[in-house]
Amino acid sequence: MSQSGDYGIDGRCQAALFALLMLLASACLAQEKRSGYQDASPETRAMQDDDAANPGFLWVQQGEALWSQRATGTLGSCADCHGSAPITMRGVAARYPMFDQKLGRPITLAQRIQQCRVERQGDTPLRPEGDALLGLTAYVGLQSRGMPMAVAIEGPARAFFESGKALFATRQGQLNLSCSQCHDGLAGQRLAGSVIPQGQPNGYPEYRLEWQGMGSLDRRIRNCLVGVRAEPLAPDAPELANLELYLGWRANGLAVETPAVRP
Amino acid sequence: MVRVLIGVPKQVKRDEPFEVKLLISHPMESGQRRDAMGQAIPRDIINSFVCTYNGEEVLRAELFPAIAANPFLSFAVVAQESGTLEMRFTDDHGVVQTETVRVTVG
Numbered sequence: 001m002s003q004s005g006d007y008g009i010d011g012r013c014q015a016a017l018f019a020l021l022m023l024l025a026s027a028c029l030a031q032e033k034r035s036g037y038q039d040a041s042p043e044t045r046a047m048q049d050d051d052a053a054n055p056g057f058l059w060v061q062q063g064e065a066l067w068s069q070r071a072t073g074t075l076g077s078c079a080d081c082h083g084s085a086p087i088t089m090r091g092v093a094a095r096y097p098m099f100d101q102k103l104g105r106p107i108t109l110a111q112r113i114q115q116c117r118v119e120r121q122g123d124t125p126l127r128p129e130g131d132a133l134l135g136l137t138a139y140v141g142l143q144s145r146g147m148p149m150a151v152a153i154e155g156p157a158r159a160f161f162e163s164g165k166a167l168f169a170t171r172q173g174q175l176n177l178s179c180s181q182c183h184d185g186l187a188g189q190r191l192a193g194s195v196i197p198q199g200q201p202n203g204y205p206e207y208r209l210e211w212q213g214m215g216s217l218d219r220r221i222r223n224c225l226v227g228v229r230a231e232p233l234a235p236d237a238p239e240l241a242n243l244e245l246y247l248g249w250r251a252n253g254l255a256v257e258t259p260a261v262r263p
Numbered sequence: 264m265v266r267v268l269i270g271v272p273k274q275v276k277r278d279e280p281f282e283v284k285l286l287i288s289h290p291m292e293s294g295q296r297r298d299a300m301g302q303a304i305p306r307d308i309i310n311s312f313v314c315t316y317n318g319e320e321v322l323r324a325e326l327f328p329a330i331a332a333n334p335f336l337s338f339a340v341v342a343q344e345s346g347t348l349e350m351r352f353t354d355d356h357g358v359v360q361t362e363t364v365r366v367t368v369g
Contacts, residue, residue, distance in 0.1 A: 047335075050270075050284075051270075052268060052269075052270025052284040052286065053270075053284060053286065053335055053337070054286075055286060055288075055333040055335070057268055057286070058266050058268060058286060058288040058333060061266055061268065062266060209331070212290075212291075212331055212332035212333065213332065213333075
Protein backbone atom coordinates (compact mmCIF):
# COMPACT_ATOMS: atom_id res chain seq x y z
CA MET A 1 0.00 0.00 0.00
CA SER A 2 1.40 3.36 -0.97
CA GLN A 3 1.80 6.32 1.29
CA SER A 4 -0.61 8.41 -0.73
CA GLY A 5 -3.27 5.68 -0.35
CA ASP A 6 -2.93 5.82 3.42
CA TYR A 7 -3.39 9.55 3.31
CA GLY A 8 -6.44 9.05 1.15
CA ILE A 9 -8.17 6.85 3.73
CA ASP A 10 -7.13 9.17 6.54
CA GLY A 11 -8.46 12.16 4.65
CA ARG A 12 -11.83 10.49 4.11
CA CYS A 13 -12.02 9.52 7.78
CA GLN A 14 -11.16 13.08 8.78
CA ALA A 15 -13.74 14.49 6.44
CA ALA A 16 -16.40 12.14 7.79
CA LEU A 17 -15.43 12.94 11.39
CA PHE A 18 -15.46 16.65 10.62
CA ALA A 19 -18.89 16.41 9.03
CA LEU A 20 -20.19 14.49 12.06
CA LEU A 21 -18.77 17.09 14.43
CA MET A 22 -20.31 19.91 12.43
CA LEU A 23 -23.64 18.12 12.50
CA LEU A 24 -23.41 17.71 16.29
CA ALA A 25 -22.35 21.32 16.72
CA SER A 26 -25.21 22.63 14.62
CA ALA A 27 -27.63 20.39 16.51
CA CYS A 28 -26.38 21.92 19.76
CA LEU A 29 -26.53 25.48 18.46
CA ALA A 30 -29.97 25.03 17.01
CA GLN A 31 -31.24 23.79 20.36
CA GLU A 32 -34.96 24.31 20.44
CA LYS A 33 -36.36 27.05 22.64
CA ARG A 34 -37.32 25.46 25.90
CA SER A 35 -39.31 27.04 28.68
CA GLY A 36 -38.00 26.52 32.20
CA TYR A 37 -41.33 24.75 32.76
CA GLN A 38 -40.07 21.77 30.77
CA ASP A 39 -36.99 21.48 33.00
CA ALA A 40 -38.98 21.69 36.25
CA SER A 41 -39.99 18.60 38.22
CA PRO A 42 -43.49 17.10 37.70
CA GLU A 43 -44.48 18.37 41.19
CA THR A 44 -43.44 21.94 40.36
CA ARG A 45 -45.21 21.75 37.00
CA ALA A 46 -48.38 20.52 38.72
CA MET A 47 -48.25 23.53 41.04
CA GLN A 48 -48.09 25.88 38.08
CA ASP A 49 -50.80 24.05 36.16
CA ASP A 50 -53.41 24.36 38.91
CA ASP A 51 -54.43 27.97 39.54
CA ALA A 52 -55.73 26.96 42.98
CA ALA A 53 -52.33 25.52 43.95
CA ASN A 54 -50.12 28.15 42.28
CA PRO A 55 -48.97 30.54 45.03
CA GLY A 56 -48.37 33.20 42.35
CA PHE A 57 -52.13 33.69 42.32
CA LEU A 58 -51.96 35.16 45.82
CA TRP A 59 -50.08 38.08 44.22
CA VAL A 60 -52.38 38.10 41.21
CA GLN A 61 -55.31 38.44 43.62
CA GLN A 62 -53.64 41.47 45.22
CA GLY A 63 -52.87 42.95 41.80
CA GLU A 64 -56.48 42.53 40.71
CA ALA A 65 -57.64 44.45 43.78
CA LEU A 66 -55.09 47.22 43.16
CA TRP A 67 -56.13 47.52 39.52
CA SER A 68 -59.45 49.09 40.42
CA GLN A 69 -58.43 50.72 43.69
CA ARG A 70 -58.62 54.51 43.62
CA ALA A 71 -56.21 55.92 46.22
CA THR A 72 -57.20 59.26 47.75
CA GLY A 73 -55.39 62.28 46.33
CA THR A 74 -54.62 60.52 43.06
CA LEU A 75 -56.08 61.07 39.62
CA GLY A 76 -57.68 57.65 39.35
CA SER A 77 -57.24 53.90 39.34
CA CYS A 78 -55.72 51.75 36.59
CA ALA A 79 -59.26 50.69 35.67
CA ASP A 80 -60.40 54.31 35.21
CA CYS A 81 -58.25 54.60 32.07
CA HIS A 82 -57.65 51.01 31.03
CA GLY A 83 -61.04 49.49 31.91
CA SER A 84 -61.23 45.75 32.25
CA ALA A 85 -57.72 44.25 32.32
CA PRO A 86 -58.67 40.89 30.72
CA ILE A 87 -59.71 42.88 27.63
CA THR A 88 -57.34 45.85 27.48
CA MET A 89 -54.21 44.16 28.84
CA ARG A 90 -54.48 41.06 26.68
CA GLY A 91 -51.14 40.44 24.96
CA VAL A 92 -49.50 43.51 26.48
CA ALA A 93 -46.98 41.73 28.71
CA ALA A 94 -45.82 39.57 25.78
CA ARG A 95 -44.42 42.73 24.13
CA TYR A 96 -42.28 43.86 27.08
CA PRO A 97 -39.57 45.14 27.51
CA MET A 98 -40.61 47.76 25.00
CA PHE A 99 -38.88 50.81 23.59
CA ASP A 100 -40.26 53.99 25.14
CA GLN A 101 -40.24 56.85 22.62
CA LYS A 102 -40.25 59.61 25.23
CA LEU A 103 -37.47 58.16 27.37
CA GLY A 104 -35.54 57.00 24.32
CA ARG A 105 -34.73 53.61 25.89
CA PRO A 106 -36.41 50.26 26.53
CA ILE A 107 -38.41 49.81 29.74
CA THR A 108 -39.82 46.75 31.47
CA LEU A 109 -43.49 46.15 32.28
CA ALA A 110 -42.90 46.96 35.96
CA GLN A 111 -41.20 50.23 34.97
CA ARG A 112 -44.20 51.06 32.74
CA ILE A 113 -46.55 50.50 35.67
CA GLN A 114 -44.40 52.76 37.85
CA GLN A 115 -44.35 55.40 35.09
CA CYS A 116 -48.14 55.26 34.81
CA ARG A 117 -48.50 55.59 38.55
CA VAL A 118 -46.27 58.64 38.86
CA GLU A 119 -47.06 60.51 35.63
CA ARG A 120 -50.71 59.69 35.00
CA GLN A 121 -52.13 58.69 38.37
CA GLY A 122 -50.19 61.32 40.31
CA ASP A 123 -49.28 58.73 42.92
CA THR A 124 -46.03 57.75 44.59
CA PRO A 125 -44.07 54.92 42.94
CA LEU A 126 -44.52 51.45 44.39
CA ARG A 127 -41.63 49.85 46.25
CA PRO A 128 -39.43 48.01 43.73
CA GLU A 129 -39.74 44.23 44.16
CA GLY A 130 -42.56 44.85 46.68
CA ASP A 131 -45.74 42.76 46.81
CA ALA A 132 -47.92 45.51 45.30
CA LEU A 133 -45.74 46.04 42.22
CA LEU A 134 -45.22 42.30 41.75
CA GLY A 135 -48.96 41.78 42.14
CA LEU A 136 -49.91 44.38 39.54
CA THR A 137 -47.25 43.13 37.12
CA ALA A 138 -48.40 39.54 37.61
CA TYR A 139 -52.05 40.54 37.10
CA VAL A 140 -51.21 42.32 33.84
CA GLY A 141 -48.90 39.45 32.85
CA LEU A 142 -51.62 36.88 33.45
CA GLN A 143 -53.75 38.50 30.73
CA SER A 144 -51.15 37.34 28.18
CA ARG A 145 -50.83 33.81 29.50
CA GLY A 146 -50.60 31.32 26.66
CA MET A 147 -49.81 33.98 24.06
CA PRO A 148 -46.41 33.89 22.32
CA MET A 149 -43.72 36.31 23.46
CA ALA A 150 -43.43 39.06 20.84
CA VAL A 151 -40.68 41.49 21.82
CA ALA A 152 -39.78 43.96 19.06
CA ILE A 153 -36.17 45.04 18.52
CA GLU A 154 -36.53 46.98 15.27
CA GLY A 155 -35.72 50.66 14.83
CA PRO A 156 -34.36 52.66 17.73
CA ALA A 157 -34.52 49.63 20.05
CA ARG A 158 -31.84 47.84 18.01
CA ALA A 159 -28.84 49.57 19.65
CA PHE A 160 -30.11 48.69 23.14
CA PHE A 161 -30.78 45.14 22.03
CA GLU A 162 -27.21 44.79 20.73
CA SER A 163 -25.89 46.17 24.00
CA GLY A 164 -27.97 43.63 25.96
CA LYS A 165 -26.84 40.85 23.67
CA ALA A 166 -23.19 41.83 24.21
CA LEU A 167 -23.70 41.86 27.98
CA PHE A 168 -25.19 38.35 27.78
CA ALA A 169 -21.96 37.14 26.16
CA THR A 170 -19.59 39.10 28.45
CA ARG A 171 -17.62 37.14 31.01
CA GLN A 172 -17.97 38.68 34.45
CA GLY A 173 -17.44 38.14 38.14
CA GLN A 174 -14.80 36.21 40.03
CA LEU A 175 -15.92 33.02 38.29
CA ASN A 176 -15.40 34.81 34.98
CA LEU A 177 -18.55 33.38 33.39
CA SER A 178 -20.91 34.87 30.86
CA CYS A 179 -24.66 34.24 30.86
CA SER A 180 -24.25 32.63 27.47
CA GLN A 181 -21.75 30.00 28.62
CA CYS A 182 -24.33 28.33 30.84
CA HIS A 183 -27.66 29.28 29.32
CA ASP A 184 -26.71 28.78 25.65
CA GLY A 185 -23.75 26.42 25.89
CA LEU A 186 -24.62 24.17 28.80
CA ALA A 187 -28.43 24.41 28.95
CA GLY A 188 -29.98 21.03 29.65
CA GLN A 189 -26.92 19.86 31.56
CA ARG A 190 -26.60 20.00 35.30
CA LEU A 191 -25.16 22.42 37.83
CA ALA A 192 -24.88 20.33 40.98
CA GLY A 193 -28.28 18.62 41.16
CA SER A 194 -30.27 21.11 39.11
CA VAL A 195 -30.88 21.25 35.39
CA ILE A 196 -29.46 24.41 33.82
CA PRO A 197 -32.40 26.04 32.03
CA GLN A 198 -32.08 28.19 28.93
CA GLY A 199 -32.92 31.19 31.05
CA GLN A 200 -36.10 32.07 29.19
CA PRO A 201 -38.01 34.97 30.79
CA ASN A 202 -41.53 33.91 29.76
CA GLY A 203 -43.02 33.40 33.24
CA TYR A 204 -42.14 36.54 35.20
CA PRO A 205 -42.96 37.66 37.76
CA GLU A 206 -42.70 34.10 38.99
CA TYR A 207 -43.01 32.19 42.22
CA ARG A 208 -39.72 30.55 43.12
CA LEU A 209 -39.73 27.80 45.70
CA GLU A 210 -36.18 28.79 46.63
CA TRP A 211 -37.35 32.31 47.46
CA GLN A 212 -40.60 31.10 49.00
CA GLY A 213 -42.06 34.09 47.28
CA MET A 214 -42.69 36.03 44.10
CA GLY A 215 -39.90 37.79 42.26
CA SER A 216 -39.18 39.70 39.08
CA LEU A 217 -36.72 38.97 36.27
CA ASP A 218 -34.56 41.77 37.76
CA ARG A 219 -34.24 39.78 40.94
CA ARG A 220 -33.51 36.57 39.07
CA ILE A 221 -30.72 38.22 37.08
CA ARG A 222 -29.23 39.73 40.24
CA ASN A 223 -29.40 36.23 41.72
CA CYS A 224 -27.38 34.85 38.81
CA LEU A 225 -24.86 37.72 38.98
CA VAL A 226 -24.28 37.06 42.66
CA GLY A 227 -23.87 33.40 41.73
CA VAL A 228 -20.93 34.12 39.44
CA ARG A 229 -19.69 36.61 42.06
CA ALA A 230 -20.17 39.66 39.87
CA GLU A 231 -21.52 42.98 41.06
CA PRO A 232 -25.33 42.78 40.84
CA LEU A 233 -26.99 45.39 38.64
CA ALA A 234 -29.03 48.08 40.41
CA PRO A 235 -32.83 47.85 39.85
CA ASP A 236 -32.82 51.01 37.72
CA ALA A 237 -29.61 50.21 35.80
CA PRO A 238 -30.16 50.69 32.04
CA GLU A 239 -28.05 47.57 31.42
CA LEU A 240 -30.72 45.52 33.15
CA ALA A 241 -33.47 46.69 30.79
CA ASN A 242 -31.16 46.12 27.79
CA LEU A 243 -30.40 42.59 28.96
CA GLU A 244 -34.10 41.93 29.53
CA LEU A 245 -34.86 43.24 26.05
CA TYR A 246 -32.38 40.72 24.62
CA LEU A 247 -33.78 37.92 26.78
CA GLY A 248 -37.33 38.82 25.78
CA TRP A 249 -36.46 38.70 22.08
CA ARG A 250 -34.58 35.44 22.65
CA ALA A 251 -37.80 33.94 24.07
CA ASN A 252 -40.01 35.18 21.21
CA GLY A 253 -42.51 32.49 20.28
CA LEU A 254 -42.55 30.81 23.71
CA ALA A 255 -45.89 31.03 25.48
CA VAL A 256 -46.20 33.50 28.37
CA GLU A 257 -46.64 31.52 31.62
CA THR A 258 -47.07 34.34 34.16
CA PRO A 259 -47.30 33.58 37.07
CA ALA A 260 -44.91 30.66 36.58
CA VAL A 261 -43.68 28.39 39.37
CA ARG A 262 -40.00 27.47 39.34
CA PRO A 263 -37.68 25.62 41.69
CA MET B 264 -56.09 39.45 57.47
CA VAL B 265 -53.97 37.40 55.15
CA ARG B 266 -54.78 36.63 51.53
CA VAL B 267 -56.38 33.25 50.91
CA LEU B 268 -57.20 31.33 47.73
CA ILE B 269 -59.84 28.63 48.00
CA GLY B 270 -60.59 26.05 45.33
CA VAL B 271 -63.91 24.24 45.78
CA PRO B 272 -66.19 22.97 43.01
CA LYS B 273 -69.37 25.10 42.89
CA GLN B 274 -71.55 22.08 42.41
CA VAL B 275 -70.85 18.64 43.89
CA LYS B 276 -72.58 15.25 43.82
CA ARG B 277 -74.22 13.80 46.91
CA ASP B 278 -72.02 11.30 48.81
CA GLU B 279 -69.18 11.74 46.35
CA PRO B 280 -65.88 13.07 47.69
CA PHE B 281 -64.79 16.43 46.28
CA GLU B 282 -61.46 18.17 46.68
CA VAL B 283 -60.99 21.32 48.75
CA LYS B 284 -57.82 23.33 48.08
CA LEU B 285 -56.63 26.14 50.27
CA LEU B 286 -53.64 28.39 49.71
CA ILE B 287 -52.76 30.81 52.50
CA SER B 288 -50.42 33.78 52.07
CA HIS B 289 -48.18 33.51 55.11
CA PRO B 290 -44.41 33.77 55.75
CA MET B 291 -44.38 30.68 58.06
CA GLU B 292 -41.30 32.05 59.81
CA SER B 293 -39.71 29.03 61.49
CA GLY B 294 -38.09 30.80 64.43
CA GLN B 295 -34.75 29.22 63.49
CA ARG B 296 -33.44 32.09 61.39
CA ARG B 297 -31.52 35.20 62.34
CA ASP B 298 -31.69 38.63 60.75
CA ALA B 299 -28.78 40.67 59.37
CA MET B 300 -27.98 41.90 62.89
CA GLY B 301 -27.78 38.37 64.29
CA GLN B 302 -31.03 38.69 66.21
CA ALA B 303 -33.33 35.67 66.22
CA ILE B 304 -36.45 36.20 64.08
CA PRO B 305 -39.39 35.15 66.26
CA ARG B 306 -41.45 32.19 65.14
CA ASP B 307 -44.58 33.20 63.24
CA ILE B 308 -46.52 30.34 61.73
CA ILE B 309 -50.10 29.28 61.26
CA ASN B 310 -50.30 26.62 63.95
CA SER B 311 -53.77 25.18 63.62
CA PHE B 312 -56.46 24.71 61.03
CA VAL B 313 -60.05 23.53 61.39
CA CYS B 314 -62.56 22.92 58.62
CA THR B 315 -66.26 22.43 59.34
CA TYR B 316 -69.15 21.67 57.04
CA ASN B 317 -72.52 22.92 58.28
CA GLY B 318 -70.97 23.11 61.75
CA GLU B 319 -69.66 19.55 61.73
CA GLU B 320 -65.89 19.21 61.93
CA VAL B 321 -64.45 17.52 58.84
CA LEU B 322 -60.76 18.22 59.26
CA ARG B 323 -58.45 19.43 62.01
CA ALA B 324 -54.76 19.95 61.40
CA GLU B 325 -51.76 21.06 63.41
CA LEU B 326 -49.09 22.88 61.42
CA PHE B 327 -45.39 22.95 62.31
CA PRO B 328 -42.41 25.21 61.54
CA ALA B 329 -41.02 22.92 58.82
CA ILE B 330 -43.91 23.85 56.52
CA ALA B 331 -42.83 26.27 53.77
CA ALA B 332 -44.16 29.78 53.31
CA ASN B 333 -47.60 30.15 51.72
CA PRO B 334 -48.89 26.75 52.85
CA PHE B 335 -51.14 24.78 50.54
CA LEU B 336 -53.69 22.40 52.04
CA SER B 337 -55.73 19.96 50.03
CA PHE B 338 -58.23 17.42 51.33
CA ALA B 339 -61.42 15.58 50.38
CA VAL B 340 -64.88 16.22 51.80
CA VAL B 341 -68.15 14.33 51.29
CA ALA B 342 -71.44 16.21 51.43
CA GLN B 343 -74.96 14.89 51.91
CA GLU B 344 -76.66 18.25 51.45
CA SER B 345 -75.85 21.80 50.39
CA GLY B 346 -74.17 23.91 53.01
CA THR B 347 -71.32 26.10 54.09
CA LEU B 348 -67.72 25.05 54.29
CA GLU B 349 -65.98 27.06 56.99
CA MET B 350 -62.21 27.16 57.27
CA ARG B 351 -60.62 28.65 60.33
CA PHE B 352 -56.91 29.03 61.03
CA THR B 353 -54.93 30.52 63.89
CA ASP B 354 -51.43 32.02 63.85
CA ASP B 355 -48.81 32.36 66.59
CA HIS B 356 -50.15 35.81 67.54
CA GLY B 357 -53.51 34.22 68.29
CA VAL B 358 -55.16 35.89 65.32
CA VAL B 359 -58.00 33.76 64.00
CA GLN B 360 -59.17 34.09 60.40
CA THR B 361 -62.30 32.47 59.03
CA GLU B 362 -63.15 31.87 55.38
CA THR B 363 -66.45 30.44 54.19
CA VAL B 364 -67.54 28.93 50.91
CA ARG B 365 -71.01 27.88 49.82
CA VAL B 366 -71.26 24.35 48.41
CA THR B 367 -74.28 23.20 46.42
CA VAL B 368 -75.19 19.52 46.18
CA GLY B 369 -76.88 18.81 42.88
